[in-house]
Amino acid sequence: MLRNYLKIAIKVLLRRKFFTVVSLFGISFTLVVLMVATAVLDHVIAPLPPEVHQDRTVSITRASMYGEHSQWTGGAGYRLLDRYARDLPGAERMSVFTSPDQVYSYPNGNKVGVALKRTDGEFWQILRFDFIEGAPYTADDVESARPVAVITRTTRERLLVGAPAVGRTVEVDGQRFHVVGVVEDIPRLRMIPFGEMWAPFTTLKSDSYKTELLGGFSAIVLARDRAAIPGMQEELRSRLARAELPDPKHYTTLVAPLESTFESLARTDIKSESSHAERLWLLMIGGALLFMLLPTVNLINLNVSRIMERASEIGVRKAFGASSRTLVGQFVVENLVLTTVGAVIGFLASLVVLRAISASGVIPYAEFHVNYRILLYGIALTLFFGSFSGVYPAWRMSRLNPVQALKGAAR
Amino acid sequence: MIRLEGIEKVYRTERIETVALADINLEVREGEFVSVMGPSGCGKSTLLNLIGLLDTPTSGSVHLDGTRIDSYQDKALARMRNRQIGFVFQTFHLIADLSVVDNVEIPLLYRRMAASERRRRAIEALDRVGLASRVHHFPTQLSGGQQQRVAIARAIVGNPRILLADEPTGNLDSQMGHEIMAILKELNSELQTTVVMVTHDARLAEQTTRILRLIDGRQVN
Numbered sequence: 001m002l003r004n005y006l007k008i009a010i011k012v013l014l015r016r017k018f019f020t021v022v023s024l025f026g027i028s029f030t031l032v033v034l035m036v037a038t039a040v041l042d043h044v045i046a047p048l049p050p051e052v053h054q055d056r057t058v059s060i061t062r063a064s065m066y067g068e069h070s071q072w073t074g075g076a077g078y079r080l081l082d083r084y085a086r087d088l089p090g091a092e093r094m095s096v097f098t099s100p101d102q103v104y105s106y107p108n109g110n111k112v113g114v115a116l117k118r119t120d121g122e123f124w125q126i127l128r129f130d131f132i133e134g135a136p137y138t139a140d141d142v143e144s145a146r147p148v149a150v151i152t153r154t155t156r157e158r159l160l161v162g163a164p165a166v167g168r169t170v171e172v173d174g175q176r177f178h179v180v181g182v183v184e185d186i187p188r189l190r191m192i193p194f195g196e197m198w199a200p201f202t203t204l205k206s207d208s209y210k211t212e213l214l215g216g217f218s219a220i221v222l223a224r225d226r227a228a229i230p231g232m233q234e235e236l237r238s239r240l241a242r243a244e245l246p247d248p249k250h251y252t253t254l255v256a257p258l259e260s261t262f263e264s265l266a267r268t269d270i271k272s273e274s275s276h277a278e279r280l281w282l283l284m285i286g287g288a289l290l291f292m293l294l295p296t297v298n299l300i301n302l303n304v305s306r307i308m309e310r311a312s313e314i315g316v317r318k319a320f321g322a323s324s325r326t327l328v329g330q331f332v333v334e335n336l337v338l339t340t341v342g343a344v345i346g347f348l349a350s351l352v353v354l355r356a357i358s359a360s361g362v363i364p365y366a367e368f369h370v371n372y373r374i375l376l377y378g379i380a381l382t383l384f385f386g387s388f389s390g391v392y393p394a395w396r397m398s399r400l401n402p403v404q405a406l407k408g409a410a411r
Numbered sequence: 412m413i414r415l416e417g418i419e420k421v422y423r424t425e426r427i428e429t430v431a432l433a434d435i436n437l438e439v440r441e442g443e444f445v446s447v448m449g450p451s452g453c454g455k456s457t458l459l460n461l462i463g464l465l466d467t468p469t470s471g472s473v474h475l476d477g478t479r480i481d482s483y484q485d486k487a488l489a490r491m492r493n494r495q496i497g498f499v500f501q502t503f504h505l506i507a508d509l510s511v512v513d514n515v516e517i518p519l520l521y522r523r524m525a526a527s528e529r530r531r532r533a534i535e536a537l538d539r540v541g542l543a544s545r546v547h548h549f550p551t552q553l554s555g556g557q558q559q560r561v562a563i564a565r566a567i568v569g570n571p572r573i574l575l576a577d578e579p580t581g582n583l584d585s586q587m588g589h590e591i592m593a594i595l596k597e598l599n600s601e602l603q604t605t606v607v608m609v610t611h612d613a614r615l616a617e618q619t620t621r622i623l624r625l626i627d628g629r630q631v632n
């Protein structure tokens with residue numbers, strides 16, 4: 001029986017090309033959008049190298065000082081991080097670093113911009129970079145303010161032209177650095193590790209950062225396990241509550257959220273204790289479902305009108321011995337075949353689209369991949385919606401009185 | 412073979428009530444060829460649909476092959492239609508998406524049967540109606556008379572005991588009509604298939620064993 005259903009399904013789909021094409025387009029387009037959206041999200045927040053411990057890493061990227069009438073919000077300052085964020089209970093490691101600074105170099109008279117991030121030595125312990133040459137600088141290098149640097153593959157090409165780079169010198173922003181390591185390129189959207197060059201923060205030209213509560217620094221904290229994170233957040237809040245503020249007349253409170261990358265994307269109010277990340281999750285899941293609903297409703301509609309068109313076929317089949325259940329089976333198989341083909345096309349198209357986006361360079365150094373878990377969910381959902389969109393109209397039609405059906409009645 | 416007792420069929424729509432059939436008592440013996448005649452709207456199709464278990468009577472009972480149909484359960488009805496009855500309709504009702512041979516195979520799809528056996532029987536049935544050469548055509552590529560012959564092949568492919576034909580020649584010119592009639596007569600005489608045929612054509616009706624006349628849903632003798 002199933003083989004017959006399949007045969008009939010394929011025949012019908014081939015003969016009704018317009019319907020088939022429209023449905024396939026709807027299904028595969030939905031899947032492509034879903035896959036691209038999740039690939040971009042994964043690209044930003046999934047635990048991929050160098051952020052291998054993403055699941056138990058939290059960061060401080062912004063801070064705010066405020067009073068009754070004034071508010072000052074910006075990046076965290078070195079003093080805030082150094083004085084209040086170190087040795088939180090349950091923290092395994094902690095690293096401070098600057099946001100990447102655009103600096104320039106003039107190899108052979110050409111002006112080349114490089115994103116330079118200044119870090120401590122712990123940075124290389126928490127984040128696992130892929131070294132293609134040399135090794136990272138150490139905590140000792142940072143303490144002694146040695147002019148050493150790690151650069152990316154692309155930076156090596158642009159500044160030094162050809163391997164090996166270790167042992168050679170690059171000059172940026174009027175400072176000379178000895179290259180100690182070369183790593184693979186880091187995608188721009190990976191905020192925490194991103195840079196095109198890294199050097200000890202102690203090589204900053206001015207010492208003023210040492211006294212700043214707000215400034216151009218960030219920190220990441222590697223927790224022993226996820227369960228330790230709430231305690232760390234609580235401790236940081238209470239330490240900041242007791243902090244001495246430079247201008248107590250205007251500023252009475254200091255906050256600096258310690259949270260995951262996703263939470264920090266979801267945050268709308270820096271003063272609130274929670275970032276309301278669940279809200280963003282719900283919004284995204286809701287959006288995805290809503291987005292999937294459109295082609296589903298469309299498919300149901302198409303199916304209803306198509307099955308109505310086939311009323312007389314249903315009448316004929318009933319007259320020659322098909323039971324209602326058999327007919328429902330036939331239409332469900334037709335839809336399953338359709339959605340399966342749509343899912344396969346959608347999957348292949350996602351691969352192509354993701355590869356094209358990666359190659360286009362819209363987002364520097366980005367590599368997008370299909371998230372197979374989401375692909376499975378996506379296909380399960382399309383199959384569910386697909387069969388559902390076939391079952392309902394089929395069920396309605398199968399209950400039709402055969403005489404009415406033969407007359408082509410649509411009710 | 413077919414026995415109707417005190418059949419009444421009333422169609423109720425929101426406002427009007429149509430008595431399509433009233434007080435019908437009828438017996439058709441095995442191997443008979445009965446034609447049903449009467450003006451349009453007198454209930455001929457309704458009668459055929461009741462015999463063919465496509466519709467349920469408002470009151471009265473239908474007996475097929477000695478058993479009274481009292482359970483109008485979907486699955487049991489489907490089985491009866493599949494094994495006992497073959498239909499031929501005025502407008503052919505072939506499925507345009509399927510080839511001739513696939514159309515003919517339809518009744519066999521709802522039985523346990525190997526695909527090759529199904530194909531063999533379908534071609535045999537097509538051969539019987541003289542269409543063995545059109546197996547892979549689609550219905551729209553055939554003339555009206557050829558389409559009706561495909562429909563007859565479909566009706567007889569499962570070797571039903573009863574063939575019900577509702578104005579099978581109504582959409583055909585008289586020559587094609589006679590050809591179809593010849594096929595039905597041959598099935599009746601060679602295979603002992605019981606045939607009930609609705610027709611407006613007195614010359615065709617004359618060739619059958621018995622004529623049943625209906626006026627306003629009642630038998631007249």
Ligand SMILES: Nc1ncnc2c1ncn2[C@@H]1O[C@H](COP(=O)(O)OP(=O)(O)O)[C@@H](O)[C@H]1O
Pocket residue numbers: 422423424429430431450451452453454455456457458
């Ligand atoms: N589904 C229906 N609803 C209401 N009235 C119907 C329906 N089917 C048939 N009728 C009525 O029943 C009567 C008999 O119809 P039918 O058996 O089709 O006549 P015939 O086949 O002899 O032309 C007609 O008056 C017709 O209008």
Ligand SMILES: [Mg+2]
Pocket residue numbers: 455456457577
């Ligand atoms: Mg009629």
